[in-house]
Amino acid sequence: MDTPGLDFTALGLRGDLLSTLTSLGYEEPTPIQAAAIPLLIGGADMLGQAATGTGKTAAFALPILERLDPDRRSGAPSALVLVPTRELALQVAQAFASYGKGIGVRLVAIYGGAPARQQIEALRRGVDVVIATPGRALDLCDRGSLKLDSVRTVVLDEADEMLEMGFIEDIETLLAKTPDSRQTVLFSATMPKRIDKLASRHLRNPERVAIAPPAKRSDDVPRVRQAAFVVKRFDKPAAAMRILDAEDPAATIIFCRTRGEVDDLAQALAARGYQAEALHGGLTQDQRDRVMGRLRSRAIDVLVATDVAARGLDVDHLSHVVNYDLPSSPEVYVHRIGRVGRAGREGVALSLVEPRERRMLAAIEKLIGAPIPIEKVPSIADVRMMRLERSREAIEDILDDPDQQARLESFQEIVAELLEDRDPETVLLAAFALAHDAAGGDVEDDDRELSAALDNDGKRGLPASWGTAPSSKGHGKAGRGMRDAGVSRPASGKARIWVSLGRKSGVTPSDIVGVVTGEAGLKGRDVGPVRIQEFYSLVDVPEAKARKVVKSLNHCTIRGRKAKVKLDQG
Numbered sequence: 001m002d003t004p005g006l007d008f009t010a011l012g013l014r015g016d017l018l019s020t021l022t023s024l025g026y027e028e029p030t031p032i033q034a035a036a037i038p039l040l041i042g043g044a045d046m047l048g049q050a051a052t053g054t055g056k057t058a059a060f061a062l063p064i065l066e067r068l069d070p071d072r073r074s075g076a077p078s079a080l081v082l083v084p085t086r087e088l089a090l091q092v093a094q095a096f097a098s099y100g101k102g103i104g105v106r107l108v109a110i111y112g113g114a115p116a117r118q119q120i121e122a123l124r125r126g127v128d129v130v131i132a133t134p135g136r137a138l139d140l141c142d143r144g145s146l147k148l149d150s151v152r153t154v155v156l157d158e159a160d161e162m163l164e165m166g167f168i169e170d171i172e173t174l175l176a177k178t179p180d181s182r183q184t185v186l187f188s189a190t191m192p193k194r195i196d197k198l199a200s201r202h203l204r205n206p207e208r209v210a211i212a213p214p215a216k217r218s219d220d221v222p223r224v225r226q227a228a229f230v231v232k233r234f235d236k237p238a239a240a241m242r243i244l245d246a247e248d249p250a251a252t253i254i255f256c257r258t259r260g261e262v263d264d265l266a267q268a269l270a271a272r273g274y275q276a277e278a279l280h281g282g283l284t285q286d287q288r289d290r291v292m293g294r295l296r297s298r299a300i301d302v303l304v305a306t307d308v309a310a311r312g313l314d315v316d317h318l319s320h321v322v323n324y325d326l327p328s329s330p331e332v333y334v335h336r337i338g339r340v341g342r343a344g345r346e347g348v349a350l351s352l353v354e355p356r357e358r359r360m361l362a363a364i365e366k367l368i369g370a371p372i373p374i375e376k377v378p379s380i381a382d383v384r385m386m387r388l389e390r391s392r393e394a395i396e397d398i399l400d401d402p403d404q405q406a407r408l409e410s411f412q413e414i415v416a417e418l419l420e421d422r423d424p425e426t427v428l429l430a431a432f433a434l435a436h437d438a439a440g441g442d443v444e445d446d447d448r449e450l451s452a453a454l455d456n457d458g459k460r461g462l463p464a465s466w467g468t469a470p471s472s473k474g475h476g477k478a479g480r481g482m483r484d485a486g487v488s489r490p491a492s493g494k495a496r497i498w499v500s501l502g503r504k505s506g507v508t509p510s511d512i513v514g515v516v517t518g519e520a521g522l523k524g525r526d527v528g529p530v531r532i533q534e535f536y537s538l539v540d541v542p543e544a545k546a547r548k549v550v551k552s553l554n555h556c557t558i559r560g561r562k563a564k565v566k567l568d569q570g
Contacts (some may be wrong), residue, residue, distance in 0.1 A: 075126025
């Protein structure tokens with residue numbers, strides 16, 4: 001949608017809000033703002049599809065502020081904005097504070113991971129707008145601190161993220177506590193069927209607004225270079241490091257599936273010389289805040305994270321997203337890569353794809369409407385040439401910068417002394433080597449070929465020890481199916497663990513390995529073989545750590561279902 005010549009004065013906003021927007025440097029509304037603001041000021045329910053970074057926060061914040069009673073005296077909130085994460089709650093609250101400073105808007109952000117006392121006190125003093133995560137909002141409702149019976153507008157921001165995180169029941173409970181006459185606004189980057197179902201239950205004749213991405217020639221479109229590298233699972237750490245060495249990113253988020261992978265990869269990258277830190281659900285909120293602060297201040301350049309921990313994360317200088325593990329759905333892929341390439345900046349999204357993941361890659365390509373090129377993992381020789389080229393470019397930048405000339409002249413005397421007794425080319429070579437080493441130098445690594453090929457079916461490509469055993473009709477007692485299938489007892493030094501979920505629950509060997517490494521802290525090489533039966537699974541682990549594994553995994557969740565875990569006595 002183009003809005004040539006349109007400004008905020010044409011959208012029906014009052015003078016004090018327009019003055020604030022002018023002071024903030026806003027000149028023209030984005031397409032989602034131009035479409036949504038008049039509808040929402042008019043009181044319509046709305047179902048909006050717009051990606052993060054398109055200006056959708058202002059699209060719902062400005063109408064809420066416009067509709068506030070100028071003589072408001074009630075302390076009860078008139079607007080509730082639900083968001084998936086603490087980080088997004090803080091961002092939205094900051095936006096409301098900026099837009100509403102001229103009208104004295106009263107607001108509070110309420111979220112988990114922080115003491116509730118201050119949030120309750122803010123509600124007691126009186127607020128106009130509450131920005132909340134669903135869980136904490138419901139908790140404060142149950143305590144009687146958050147009352148929603150005066151709410152006129154409810155906004156569900158990033159609704160697909162909230163549904164993906166399992167907040168649907170909390171959302172519906174909260175909506176039931178608001179008046180039936182409320183205005184309901186739903187924003188989502190993607191529109192799966194469950195979003196339509198949610199809208200049909202809770203929105204009244206909603207206006208639909210979908211903002212398509214601009215044409216690729218536009219200077220404002222997110223420009224994201226996407227590529228995939230097909231590698232075997234055990235080659236992923238080496239491949240990820242080679243790719244980062246070759247790309248030389250300004251700041252990167254690497255997404256892993258499990259906590260164990262996050263910790264292992266962050267440690268490996270730190271040993272390689274990267275300023276890398278881990279972010280996952282095993283960290284306290286204070287630890288997560290410190291990590292995020294270090295990323296935003298550029299004290300670290302690589303963040304290794306799980307999807308849940310990184311939701312709502314927004315970093316201006318982020319240049320690369322790396323999918324160390326492909327996400328659970330194509331929609332999550334879109335959310336991940338949406339963190340780079342905003343406002344015309346260049347961005348890069350790279351994915352490590354296991355040979356068996358051909359179908360997921362195809363599903364992602366179908367959703368984004370374009371093929372993702374498959375590239376070879378750079379060789380050590382490739383990485384060396386790229387690093388040498390960067391060193392050369394850095395020297396040329398100094399030579400071409402007039403502001404550097406005075407600094408270069410300050411070294412003239414010492415260089416002249418060197419040239420008295422030495423060959424100029426040799427001196428230049430030594431200086432280049434010194435600059436190259438200071439920039440990181442060459443990588444010492446074995447030059448194995450890491451690229452693999454996609455499987456023709458969705459099954460080949462896993463290490464043999466992770467294969468799925470033939471299905472057995474006997475599945476009553478743990479171990480029976482394994483013996484029926486002709487599988488040997490655990491190897492010396494190994495113990496066998498029984499897990500109550502199997503093929504019937506959609507469980508795969510990768511799920512079992514992921515939960516063992518993520519929850520029990522084992523290395524991937526310590527896990528296996530894995531056998532998936534129809535109603536249960538068996539996995540071998542080091543005998544000395546078997547009881548720890550059982551304790552860590554009992555009642556964990558696999559594929560959305562709670563599992564029972566015990567030592568297999570069969």
